[in-house]
Each structure stands twice: as structure tokens, then as C-alpha cells.
Amino acid sequence: MPVDSLNVSLHSSSDREESTDVDVVVVGAGFAGMYMLHRLREIGYSVQVFEAGTDVGGTWYWNRYPGARCDVESLEYSYSFDEELQQDWEWTERYSSQPEILSYANHVADRFDLRRDIRFETRVESAAFDEDRNAWCVRTSDKALTVGRFFVMATGCLSSAATPDIEGKDEFSGTMVHTGRWPKKGLDLKGRRVGVIGTGSSGVQAIPVIAAQCDELIVFQRTPQYTVPARNAELDDDRQNEIKGRYGDFREANFAMPQALGSDVRKYSDSIHDVSDEERRERLQEAWDLGGTLFLASFTDVLLDESANVHAQNFVREKITEIVSDPETASKLTPEHIIGCKRLVIDTDYFEAFNRPNVRLVDVGSEPIQRITESGLSTKSEDFEFDVLVFATGFDAMTGSILRVDITGRDGMTIQEKWAAGPRTYLGLTVPDFPNMFTVSGPGSPSVLTNMIISIEQHVEWISDCISWLDDHQYSTIEAKSEAERAWVDHVNAKAERTLFPSCNSWYLGANVPGKTRVFMPLLGFPGYVRRCDQVAENDYEGFVLK
Structure with a gap:
């Protein structure tokens, strides 16, 4: 008490x-x-x-x-x-x-x-x-x-919210907004020229909706994203009632999952190398059609073995080529890194948005943004004019x-x-x-x-x-011991190093924030973590100094 x-x-x-x-x-x-x-x-x-x-x-x-x-x-x-x-x-x-x-x-x-x-x-x-x-x-x-x-x-x-430090930000005469600080009253984008900087999760979600509202949309992309369909839809009453009829069991099953979710999704225990090319493609297609972030759970080794991961990479790359009409745009939208080392994005009509006549993609890898101007922004070789500039640049x-x-x-x-x-x-x-x-x-x-x-x-x-x-x-008072901290950091790093997560620059490592020290921050595996926390408490809070 x-x-x-x-x-x-x-x-x-x-x-x-x-x-x-x-x-x-x-x-x-x-x-x-x-x-x-x-x-x-x-x-x-x-x-x-x-x-x-x-x-x-x-x-x-x-x-x-x-x-x-x-x-x-x-x-x-x-x-x-x-x-x-x-x-x-x-x-x-x-x-x-x-x-x-x-x-x-x-x-x-x-x-x-x-x-x-x-x-x-x-x-x-x-x-x-x-x-x-x-x-x-x-x-x-x-x-x-x-x-x-x-x-x-x-x-x-x-x-x-993380906003890049681009020269000239204070000069822009239009509306400038970060996705994480969108005004309560919203923004009227009808008839507007809009620039979106960033194609992470926020950008992927916002771009198709903005494209349908505005007159012209220019998307400035630093790194192409692997994104799979969400397959969002109205929630079926029968599905909701069925889950509510067993909510306790449903929750318990999810608690036992590595991500504390997805217990109703079909589980597999085989390697991507253990199946034929035809079966591999069928299973990946099944996951693509189902939609959602568990696409990478189609095989056990996609996030553990680069030779397995490449099959999932190629599958999504082929989908981008199929969906995006313009080959040059499709090429710019195609990632080259490990799939899943960055947070896997799920979308609704993201790639399809680039087939719209009012949407254009600019790759800032080859056309870096030089500065923001009073009327828009300038890249290495072109000036753009906007009414609204959106930073979809994520978070610290x-x-x-x-x-x-x-x-x-x-x-x-x-x-x-x-x-x-x-x-x-x-x-x-x-x-x-x-x-x-x-x-x-x-x-x-x-x-x-x-x-x-x-x-x-x-x-x-x-x-x-x-x-x-x-x-x-x-x-x-309760205070963690330094040796407990060191052991825990080692544990988090050891878990990550057994996977492909640390293999690319992601916000899991803080790589999206200039000057931020690169450390893999989240721990993999919910059930094991819960067991360890329970063990610490059961042992009278071992690893802590109590006074």
C-alpha cells in the first residue's frame, strides 16, 4: 500500500x-x-x-x-x-x-x-x-x-517526431506539416500541389490518400520500401462474435506468440529451402493474399538466413514490377536491402498510387534535396513548387x-x-x-x-x-545494478545478432536520426521476455538494489 x-x-x-x-x-x-x-x-x-x-x-x-x-x-x-x-x-x-x-x-x-x-x-x-x-x-x-x-x-x-534539418525550412511560404503533428482540423488538399518527403510507414499510408485528394503529388523517396497489402476490410460480425466468444483463450494464445499476435494465422516449421520453387511461391502468394505483417512468417528462416530471405525479397520485387506500370518508376520503388530488417510496412494501394497521372516519384539518392525555398524545394537538378509540404520522416x-x-x-x-x-x-x-x-x-x-x-x-x-x-x-527505493544492465544489453544484442535485423540501417537502430548512436533497441521474443520479468520478480527483484 x-x-x-x-x-x-x-x-x-x-x-x-x-x-x-x-x-x-x-x-x-x-x-x-x-x-x-x-x-x-x-x-x-x-x-x-x-x-x-x-x-x-x-x-x-x-x-x-x-x-x-x-x-x-x-x-x-x-x-x-x-x-x-x-x-x-x-x-x-x-x-x-x-x-x-x-x-x-x-x-x-x-x-x-x-x-x-x-x-x-x-x-x-x-x-x-x-x-x-x-x-x-x-x-x-x-x-x-x-x-x-x-x-x-x-x-x-x-x-x-523527427524532422530533417534541411536548409531553408523557415523560408517556405506554404503549409508545412509533419505526419506526426497533423492538425486536428485537417488540411484541405483539393486542388493543391503537395510534396511528401519520406516513404516509411507514415508515408506509405498517407500517399495514396493524399494522391486522391490533391491536384499534384511529388513523392521524395530516400529508401524504397518493402510493403505488402494489408487487405483491410470491414470486420465481419461473425468473426468478431466468434473471437469474443473465446477472447480469453484467444489472448492466451497470442501471449505465447513471438510478437504477441497472430495466433490464428497458420504456422509453418520448415525452411524456405525445404520446398520446391512452386510450393515456395504458392505459400508466399497465400501470405500476400491474406495480407498483414506476418507475411515473413511463411517460413521459419526468412529473418535468420540471407539465402532464405532473398526468395521473399524477389517475390515482393516481382509484385512491384507487376503493379507499377512505368518501368522506371517501378525500378525506383524496388528495394535492394534485406526484407524485414526494417519494419515491414503494410499498405492499401501504395504501389498503385504511382500509376496515377498526378503522382510523380523523385529518388533523392540520385537527386538529393538541396534546400527548401519560399515556393517549394530544390533538388540537385530541378526546382519544385508546392502549396503543402509534408514531412513523413518518422520518429526519434x-x-x-x-x-x-x-x-x-x-x-x-x-x-x-x-x-x-x-x-x-x-x-x-x-x-x-x-x-x-x-x-x-x-x-x-x-x-x-x-x-x-x-x-x-x-x-x-x-x-x-x-x-x-x-x-x-x-x-x-529500487535501482537496477550496473552488472544487471550490462548482462541485459548483452542479451538483447545476442538475440538480435542471431537474426538479420541488424543488417540494415533502420529506426530500430536509430539510423533515421542523424548523430544518434546506433544500438539495436528492441528485444526479440515476447514470451521469453515475460518469463524473465516474472523470474526477476519471483526472486525478490534480482538484479536490483533495494533500500
Whole structure:
């Protein structure tokens, strides 16, 4: 239970600054922050959540760009902690759109009365651990001070927008927008000339929708993407009712999957080399027709063996050639890297969009962008004029939102100093030198390689159980040991090195952010990770210093 002496210990001196005192301070009101708040309140803790936006939703609050959609199926990308919630909510599509997911987040906030403990339009600017009081002092953009025994960064993996530093950005006279900061009221693109920079997941989703709305669209591509069809459709009532009739078993089956999803998708245990050319193509075609991110699960070794991977590469390359009418454009859209080492994108009519007469592709590998101008931008050999310039350039993934806060731990150590050589954690949950601080879906956890909501639930439940256990055993602080951190980082790297994931420059490594240290950040394998977290807790939080 919460420690009753908190207020006394924080205000024993009359000259201390006035503060709001709670058991736990949480940063972020997306799916992680909302569940963290709910779970802690359920077990009796006082919580203050801070959120920069005007409402809940996190990633789905900020990413309102045309075509924004989840790449995990709706019946899986939802909370599992409350049976009535998962029975009552009705999804409408196989893959939910941003507006529907945001509606779901708002429904959850209403259902559990979460907003009364969330301070919106308030950004956390600094957080410092007070070693005398064993508490975190958190300062926010409204100049207020909030003090809590525990500090949780629930800021999300894909929430810190990354905008390239291109000369002349301030000169553009039109509308400039990042997909991750799309205006609430939307943008009227009818009759407009639009430039889109970037062809990652956001760009792939946005480009076909923008193309259908605007007069002219120029897409500036740095790296071609492997993308497979989503095959999105209205969600069949029979399918939804069937899953709801066995939701408990369905969830348990997904928990046992490497990505915490896809238990209903057919499983294979053979190598791509073990079948004939005809059978190989038939199976890949079957996965292509089914759609979704589990295309690469058609064989066991596609992400382990480059000689196996090349067959999947060639299959998708052939599809691009079949779909895109212009051979030169098709060639520019054809990737050369390992398939799957970057996040596999799923799409709706992405390649088909380049058959439209109002869409043109510019390869910035051969035609680099020189500068942004008042009327558009200039490449090495051509000037372009736009009314709207869209940056679909992704995020400073997993660490960006954490590093943007001035966080100071023990002995004046800042998180920026701690992670100067790359993010290092224990279990993806904690960082040595930062007592009583937790990260939800942080670097070193499965997070972005899984169904995020399920990973979030596991983290929130582990953190809240840990806090309760500390109080039950009368401990004031918990801090990861440096040797536990080193062993965990080695474990994460060893798992990655047995695969093809580190073989190309991806945001998993931070390669999309200039100057960011290259470290493979997510951990492969959800079930093994959960077992290890459980083991740590069962062994009285081994790997931690408890005081």
C-alpha cells in the first residue's frame, strides 16, 4: 500500500517550495499512461499524469494524417485487462483507422474516469531525484512542482517526431506539416500541389490518400520500401462474435506468440529451402493474399538466413514490377536491402498510387534535396513548387521523448549523459543511477516488435506489482545494478545478432536520426521476455538494489 508518511517527509522544512505530492508521477496519456493510471488507482495509489496534448490517445492523438491506421488487427490491438471492455467495444474494420482508435481511447478514459488525474496541455520539462527524500521532483511547463516517490515515463516509442534539418525550412511560404503533428482540423488538399518527403510507414499510408485528394503529388523517396497489402476490410460480425466468444483463450494464445499476435494465422516449421520453387511461391502468394505483417512468417528462416530471405525479397520485387506500370518508376520503388530488417510496412494501394497521372516519384539518392525555398524545394537538378509540404520522416524512436526531458538521477547523472553511447536498460524497464524510475516499452524490451498494447499491459502490471511489493516489504527505493544492465544489453544484442535485423540501417537502430548512436533497441521474443520479468520478480527483484 502507499506510504502514508510521504507528505510529512516532503514538507518537514518550512522553506521548501510548495508542491503537489503523489505516490506516482506518470508522463504521457496514451495507452501506456492510461492503463498505468488505472492500475495504480485500483491498488490504492495516488497518481498524477501529465500530457502535452489536449486529450488522451498518445500516438493516435498526434498522428492524424490521411490514411493513418494500425498494422495490428483490431481484435488484437486493444486492452485485454477488462473483460467487459473487450466485450462491449465493437470494432468496424480488420485494421482500425486512427479516428476509430482515438475514439476507443476516449471511451476507455470515460469508462474509467481517467481524466480527473490527467493534466492536459502540460509538458514535463524536468525531473530530478532527491536523494534526501527518495522522491522525484517533477517540474512542468505551467511552472508547477509535483513530487512523487515513483516516476514513470509512459511517453511511447513513436511519439517524438523527427524532422530533417534541411536548409531553408523557415523560408517556405506554404503549409508545412509533419505526419506526426497533423492538425486536428485537417488540411484541405483539393486542388493543391503537395510534396511528401519520406516513404516509411507514415508515408506509405498517407500517399495514396493524399494522391486522391490533391491536384499534384511529388513523392521524395530516400529508401524504397518493402510493403505488402494489408487487405483491410470491414470486420465481419461473425468473426468478431466468434473471437469474443473465446477472447480469453484467444489472448492466451497470442501471449505465447513471438510478437504477441497472430495466433490464428497458420504456422509453418520448415525452411524456405525445404520446398520446391512452386510450393515456395504458392505459400508466399497465400501470405500476400491474406495480407498483414506476418507475411515473413511463411517460413521459419526468412529473418535468420540471407539465402532464405532473398526468395521473399524477389517475390515482393516481382509484385512491384507487376503493379507499377512505368518501368522506371517501378525500378525506383524496388528495394535492394534485406526484407524485414526494417519494419515491414503494410499498405492499401501504395504501389498503385504511382500509376496515377498526378503522382510523380523523385529518388533523392540520385537527386538529393538541396534546400527548401519560399515556393517549394530544390533538388540537385530541378526546382519544385508546392502549396503543402509534408514531412513523413518518422520518429526519434523509443528514446526521443525520454531524452527530450531533463531527467537527473543519482549524483547528478542526467539521462542524456547516461545514454550518450546508446540507450542501456535493465529489462527495458529501469536504468541504473535512476532509482524509482520506470520506462514503459523502453529500449531493451520487445515493444515495437510486438502488439504494443499487450506489451504495454505486461509492463504496467509488472511496474505496479513492483511498487506494491516494495511497500509491502518496506523498501523506499529500487535501482537496477550496473552488472544487471550490462548482462541485459548483452542479451538483447545476442538475440538480435542471431537474426538479420541488424543488417540494415533502420529506426530500430536509430539510423533515421542523424548523430544518434546506433544500438539495436528492441528485444526479440515476447514470451521469453515475460518469463524473465516474472523470474526477476519471483526472486525478490534480482538484479536490483533495494533500500
